Amino acid sequence: MNRLRTITLAGLMLLTGVATALASPAGIGRDQTIAAQPKANSIAELAARYDSSSCVGCHQQAHDEWAKSLHARSIFGTGRTAATFKTAIVNGAMEWPASGVKGFKDVKVEHLMGCAKCHLPQLSEATDQVAQEIVTTINTWQDALRKEDEATAGKAEKTLSSLNINCLVCHNRNAITHKWSEGYPKKDTVYGSKAGDHMDAKFTKLAKGQIMSESILCGQCHGQGPNFDQENPTQCATLYGSYLFAYVPEGGHKTCQECHMRESKLGHNMQSYRSKAMAEKAVEMHVETNAVYWRDNTTIKPKAAVRIELTNRAGHGIPDG
Amino acid sequence: MPIPQQMGRGDRMGRGPYEKSGMLEDTSLPPLRTVTTTHDIFFPVKVEEKDGKKISTITSDTLDLEVKLWYLPFGTMDDDPFLWKEFKKTVKISTTGK
Numbered sequence: 038m039n040r041l042r043t044i045t046l047a048g049l050m051l052l053t054g055v056a057t058a059l060a061s062p063a064g065i066g067r068d069q070t071i072a073a074q075p076k077a078n079s080i081a082e083l084a085a086r087y088d089s090s091s092c093v094g095c096h097q098q099a100h101d102e103w104a105k106s107l108h109a110r111s112i113f114g115t116g117r118t119a120a121t122f123k124t125a126i127v128n129g130a131m132e133w134p135a136s137g138v139k140g141f142k143d144v145k146v147e148h149l150m151g152c153a154k155c156h157l158p159q160l161s162e163a164t165d166q167v168a169q170e171i172v173t174t175i176n177t178w179q180d181a182l183r184k185e186d187e188a189t190a191g192k193a194e195k196t197l198s199s200l201n202i203n204c205l206v207c208h209n210r211n212a213i214t215h216k217w218s219e220g221y222p223k224k225d226t227v228y229g230s231k232a233g234d235h236m237d238a239k240f241t242k243l244a245k246g247q248i249m250s251e252s253i254l255c256g257q258c259h260g261q262g263p264n265f266d267q268e269n270p271t272q273c274a275t276l277y278g279s280y281l282f283a284y285v286p287e288g289g290h291k292t293c294q295e296c297h298m299r300e301s302k303l304g305h306n307m308q309s310y311r312s313k314a315m316a317e318k319a320v321e322m323h324v325e326t327n328a329v330y331w332r333d334n335t336t337i338k339p340k341a342a343v344r345i346e347l348t349n350r351a352g353h354g355i356p357d358g
Numbered sequence: 359m360p361i362p363q364q365m366g367r368g369d370r371m372g373r374g375p376y377e378k379s380g381m382l383e384d385t386s387l388p389p390l391r392t393v394t395t396t397h398d399i400f401f402p403v404k405v406e407e408k409d410g411k412k413i414s415t416i417t418s419d420t421l422d423l424e425v426k427l428w429y430l431p432f433g434t435m436d437d438d439p440f441l442w443k444e445f446k447k448t449v450k451i452s453t454t455g456k
Contacts, residue, residue, distance in 0.1 A: 121374060129376035151376055263366065263379040273375035275360055279389065287390035310429060310440060320387065322443040324425050328451040331398075336414055339401040339451045341421050347393045354386035356359045356429055 066221040071210060073224070077163040080170050080196055087159050089204035091237055096204075102306035108202040111156045112171070119197055122152050123175045125271075133269065144172050151271035155258035157200050159210060171197070202258075211257055212246040219247060252280060252352075255293040259358065279353040289352055296352060310356075319355060321348040360384045399423065401451060419453050422446070 067073060077083035093100045103109055113119045130138035130148050138148055145165040146153075149172075153160040160167065178193035180186075204227075212228035213219050222228065227235055228246030235243045248254045256277030263270040280293070297307045301314050310316045323346040331338050349355050363380030364372035372378040387393055401421050403414040427443040428435070 124374050125376040128374060262381075269376075270366075270379050271375045272362060272372075272378040272380070275381075279386075284389040287388075289390055310442065316442055320427070320442060322425070322427055322445060324445040324447070326423055326447055326449050328401075328421065328449040330451065330455075336412065338403065338414070339416050341399045341401070341423055341449045343397040343399055343423060343425065345395050345397070345425055347387055347395075347427065349387035349389050349391060349393075351389055353389055354360065354384065355389075356386055356431070 064216060064221060066216075066223070069223050070221050071205070071224045072159075072162045078166050080167060080174070080200060083159060083163045083167055084199040086162070087203060087205045087210075091239065092204045095236065099204075099305045102304040103203070105306045106308065108305075108307065110198040111202045112153070112200050113194055113197040116194075118152075118156060119175050119178065122149065122156075122171070123179070125149075125152055126172065129269075136269065141172050141176065142169070144168050147268070151264070151267060151269065152273070154264060154267070154271075155260070155273065157202075158258075159206065160200075171200075207254065208246070208249075209240075211254070212249065214248060214253055214257065250292060250294050252277070252292045252294075256280070259293075274358050276353045276357040279357050283354060284352045291352055293352065309358075319349065319351040321350060322346070323348075359386050416451065416453075420448050420450050422448050 071086060074086075077086055107114055107118075111118070112122060126138065126141065126144055126148065129151075130136040130144070131140070136148065138144055146160055146163060146168045149157075149160060149168050160171075174193050174196050178190055178197065181189035181193060208227050208229060209222050209224075213222050216222075223242070223244075225240055226242040226244050227237075227240045228244050229249060230245065231243060232245045233243045235241055246254075258274065259276040260274040261278035261281070262275050263272045280289075296318070297309075297315070298304055301308070301312065301318070303312065303314065308315050310319070325344040325346075326341055328339065328341050331340050361382040361384065362372045362378035363382045364370040364377050366379035369382065371382060372380075399421065401419075402417050404417055405412055405414045407413070423446065425443075425445040426441060429440040429442050431438055431440065
């Protein structure tokens with residue numbers, strides 16, 4: 038009897054060990070990332086975790102450029118982005134029978150990740166309390182706008198804009214796509230164009246990021262189509278797909294960074310058509326006209342023949358996102 | 359523009375990203391290619407009947423042409439339209455000959 042109990046216990050321990058091994062994510066060095074800490078419980082905590090204000094002192098120009106871009110307000114946007122976060126809940130999750138969302142109080146991080154995968158990827162490092170706070174803040178902002186309460190609307194906008202795609206998202210969190218081959222991004226390291234020491238109390242090291250000048254860095258968010266890794270796939274961006282499957286086959290070889298950062302001279306102020314420089318560079322329009330008399334059997338009709346040639350010089354279809 | 363397919367099925371366009379998961383058609387300008395369109399714009403004419411025949415006479419020998427390339431991010435001219443390119447020219451047609 039005792040022997041049977043011992044075997045049973047050993048079996049249980051083995052099964053527990055296997056289950057634990059299966060539950061632990063693979064990957065050596067995952068525990069050295071910024072994400073490897075208890076989940077953030079508030080917007081303020083999450084913003085503090087990805088606080089890049091210490092970069093400004095030495096990288097003022099890059100910061101000022103970035104501040105003009107939509108990356109600096111990635112979940113607020115022009116206001117439309119924040120509104121769409123909410124629409125995705127009201128017209129999406131609340132209408133879907135198996136989403137688990139009947140009201141705003143049911144919204145969890147996973148319900149926002151359809152948007153946040155790109156607009157705020159670090160949200161995956163937050164608790165559902167943060168998802169709740171985001172939704173509540175968007176509601177507060179919209180209510181305040183309706184009531185023309187500018188102070189409250191402004192405060193909510195500021196809170197939402199405190200979460201964004203900043204230095205640490207591109208130069209740390211998302212700087213390495215192939216983590217098993219190159220290692221996980223370390224919490225004390227800034228990934229850029231060179232390696233060495235870094236004059237910062239928290240980020241003391243520089244490492245050369247293998248993809249910092251490559252399109253794949255941007256392709257993580259400016260994507261390929263439906264995100265099939267999600268329970269309910271969403272499709273916001275298809276631009277990297279267009280780059281891979283339309284631009285490159287046509288002989289294109291420039292990277293996103295070459296056009297949007299270097300040739301445009303916009304640096305970290307990455308823009309699209311709203312920038313005059315980008316719009317002019319992206320599309321050429323050539324028009325030829327001539328006036329002729331056209332005639333059918335009985336009538337003569339003077340007309341202008343107009344031939345329009347539009348050439349897309351961009352590295353992706355226009356429009357795309 | 360890429361016309362997204364609602365939930366990746368059927369013939370309906372999806373609107374919000376949460377319901378887009380496919381593509382019904384793509385009318386965007388393809389990268390590194392030239393798209394050419396031709397258009398016939400007729401001069402305004404006055405049509406009169408004379409001796410049982412319809413006679414058309416041009417009301418002006420010039421025509422002001424405007425070609426505008428608009429991007430409509432939200433699908434209509436009512437919502438944040440963006441004028442990308444513009445071309446203007448006055449064309450003239452002869453008034454002699456038959």
